[in-house]
Amino acid sequence: AQTVTQSQPEMSVQEAETVTLSCTYDTSESDYYLFWYKQPPSRQMILVIRQEAYKQQNATENRFSVNFQKAAKSFSLKISDSQLGDAAMYFCALYLGYSGGGADGLTFGKGTHLIIQP
Amino acid sequence: DTAVSQTPKYLVTQMGNDKSIKCEQNLGHDTMYWYKQDSKKFLKIMFSYNNKELIINETVPNRFSPKSPDKAHLNLHINSLELGDSAVYFCASSRGLAGGRDQETQYFGPGTRLLVL
Numbered sequence: 258a259q260t261v262t263q264s265q266p267e268m269s270v271q272e273a274e275t276v277t278l279s280c281t282y283d284t285s286e287s288d289y290y291l292f293w294y295k296q297p298p299s300r301q302m303i304l305v306i307r308q309e310a311y312k313q314q315n316a317t318e319n320r321f322s323v324n325f326q327k328a329a330k331s332f333s334l335k336i337s338d339s340q341l342g343d344a345a346m347y348f349c350a351l352y353l354g355y356s357g358g359g360a361d362g363l364t365f366g367k368g369t370h371l372i373i374q375p
Numbered sequence: 376d377t378a379v380s381q382t383p384k385y386l387v388t389q390m391g392n393d394k395s396i397k398c399e400q401n402l403g404h405d406t407m408y409w410y411k412q413d414s415k416k417f418l419k420i421m422f423s424y425n426n427k428e429l430i431i432n433e434t435v436p437n438r439f440s441p442k443s444p445d446k447a448h449l450n451l452h453i454n455s456l457e458l459g460d461s462a463v464y465f466c467a468s469s470r471g472l473a474g475g476r477d478q479e480t481q482y483f484g485p486g487t488r489l490l491v492l
Contacts (some may be wrong), residue, residue, distance in 0.1 A: 290479045296416075301462075302465060302483035346416060352479050362408050362420030362432075364483060 259284040261351050263366035270339050275351050278334045278369045280349030285295040291325065291332045292363070297345040305347070308332065320349075336371075344373045378402050379484040381466050387490045388456055396451045396487045398466030406471025407449035408481060409441060411464040421464075424449055427470050453489075459492045 261282045268293050270276035271347045282291070293305040320337045336343055338369050350363040379400045388394055400407065409421040422441045423430045429441065438454045453460060463486045470478035 292480070293484075300404060300463060300486050300488075302467075302486075304377040307477075307480055342492060348418065352481075360383070362410070362423045363418075364420075368416050 258288075259353065259364050261349055261355055261364050261366040262350050262370065263347075263349055263369050265369045266367070267370040267372065269372040269374060270336075272339055272341060275335060276339055276341055276371065277339045278333045278336075278349075278371065280331050280334070280366055282349070282351050282364075284330075284353065285351050290354060291323075292350040292352065293321070293323070293334045294348045295343075295345045295351060296340060296368075297342075297350065302348075306334065337339055339373050341373050341375065343372060346370050378481050379433070379466060379468055381464075381484040381487050383487060384485060385488050385490075387434075389492055390458060392456050393452070393454045394489070395453070396464055396466075396489075398449050398451070398484055399487060400466075400468040400482075400484075402446055402468060402470075402482065404468040404470050404482075405446065406469050408467040408469075409449065409451050410465040410467065410483075412465060412480055412486070414462070418465070422449075432444065456491045458491050460487055465489050 263280050289310045290306045295303045295305050306316050306318045306321050308313040315325050322335045324333045346368045348368045352363050383399045394443045406425040408423045410418050412418045420432050421435050439451045465486045466484040467481040469481045
C-alpha cells in the first residue's frame with residue numbers, strides 16, 4: 258500500500274519570507290500524481306498545486322512551486338513571499354490513477370500547520 | 376456557483392440514530408468520493424464511486440453506505456451512529472473516467488461536521 262509522510266507537524270515563517278514544506282511518499286507504481294491541498298480554518302480543502310510523475314519539470318502556480326524528486330520519492334512545496342492568507346494546514350496527497358487502482362482515492366499525509374508571523 | 380456542495384454543514388445527533396449527508400456536484404464529473412477527517416485532521420478515503428463501480432475502503436464499517444441517485448449526487452447514509460463516527464466528512468469529485476485534461480484532480484465540498492453525543 259502507498260504511504261505519504263509529512264515530517265513537519267508545524268512550521269512558522271515571517272510574512273514575505275520563503276518557506277518549504279516537506280513530503281515524502283512511497284509507492285511501487287511508476288505512474289501517479291501528487292498534490293498539495295490547503296485547509297484554512299474555514300476547513301475548505303483547496304487545491305494548491307499538482308504534479309504528474311511522468312513530467313520532469315517542476316510545477317509552479319504563482320508563488321507556489323514544487324521540488325519533485327522522483328527517485329528520492331520527495332515532493333516538497335515552496336511558498337515564496339508568504340502572506341497572512343497562506344496560514345493553513347497543508348496536506349500532501351498521492352493519487353495512483355486508474356491503472357494503479359486509483360479509484361481508491363487520494364492518500365494523504367498527516368499535514369503541516371503553517372503559521373505566518375506578521 | 377458552488378462546484379461541490381454538501382448539506383448539512385453541521386450535524387449533531389444521538390448515538391444509535393440514522394443520518395444522511397447529501398453531496399452534489401455541478402462540474403459534470405464522473406467520479407465522486409467520500410473522505411473522513413478525524414479529530415487529528417487525518418483524511419482517509421471511505422468510498423469512491425463512478426456510474427459503474429463502487430469501491431469501498433475495507434476499513435469502513437458496513438453501517439456506512441453511499442447512495443447515488445444520479446451522476447451528480449453521492450449521498451452518505453450512516454446507520455446506528457456511534458461516538459467514534461464524530462468527524463468531518465468531505466465529499467469530492469473528479470472527471471475520472473470521463474477523461475480529459477486534469478481528470479485526476481479532486482475538488483472538495485465544504486465538509487460536514489458530525490458530532491455524535
